Amino acid sequence: SQKIEQNSEALNIQEGKTATLTCNYTNYSPAYLQWYRQDPGRGPVFLLLIRENEKEKRKERLKVTFDTTLKQSLFHITASQPADSATYLCALLFRGSTLGRLYFGRGTQLTVWP
Amino acid sequence: DGGITQSPKYLFRKEGQNVTLSCEQNLNHDAMYWYRQDPGQGLRLIYYSQIVNDFQKGDIAEGYSVSREKKESFPLTVTSAQKNPTAFYLCASAGTGSYEQYFGPGTRLTVT
Secondary structure (H helix, E strand, O other): OOOEEEOOOEEEEEOOOOEEEEEEEOOOOOOEEEEEEEOOOOOOEEEEEEEOOOOEEEEOOEEEEEEOOOOEEEEEEOOOOHHHOEEEEEEEEOOOOHHHOOEEOOOEEEEEEO | OOOEEEEOOEEEEOOOOOEEEEEEEOOOOOEEEEEEEOOOOOEEEEEEEOOOOOOEEOOOOOOEEEOOOEOOEOOEEEOOOOOOOOEEEEEEEEOOOOOOOEEOOOEEEEEO
């Protein structure tokens, strides 16, 4: 069965540094890979989507890479701020997936300290 | 204001009672989803639906039921058959041809 792993449950970094979160998967490569942000007690919010034929995607201070050979996506937040502290989830959507269903990783809790 | 709403935010029930969680969206989205989230766990899919009067079981459908009588609404019933119902429940929707999901604020259900 498909397995999705996100690096260490928690990541703590200093303000201004770049945070790098990892999403690894086994077996089949997804057609799309997404990243969501979730604050405590709230629903996830979509951040970025990258397609299987794309290597990199950027949005403001966010950057996502996708390596189908390594079966890995990296999510970077540059010039991190305390407001970036949250849990970040990766989600996979496979080709032919019924009704666009997503498979989520457990998330990485990021804390940015001043 | 377009969005997806869930009510109530907190819900308390006694063991053995059925309870229905509400999910409404005014985004004109076709697809709707119900997830369960436990501490330290990822989102697990309970049920999902593409059109009115049609829905599919997700990975953990046992002990749950849904209906889709209107495009805007996708209520979830947690039945007494669900062995461990205490959890955070999230509803989401997505537009046709769009792969990003929009989530509601969630309902935290506690069963004692």
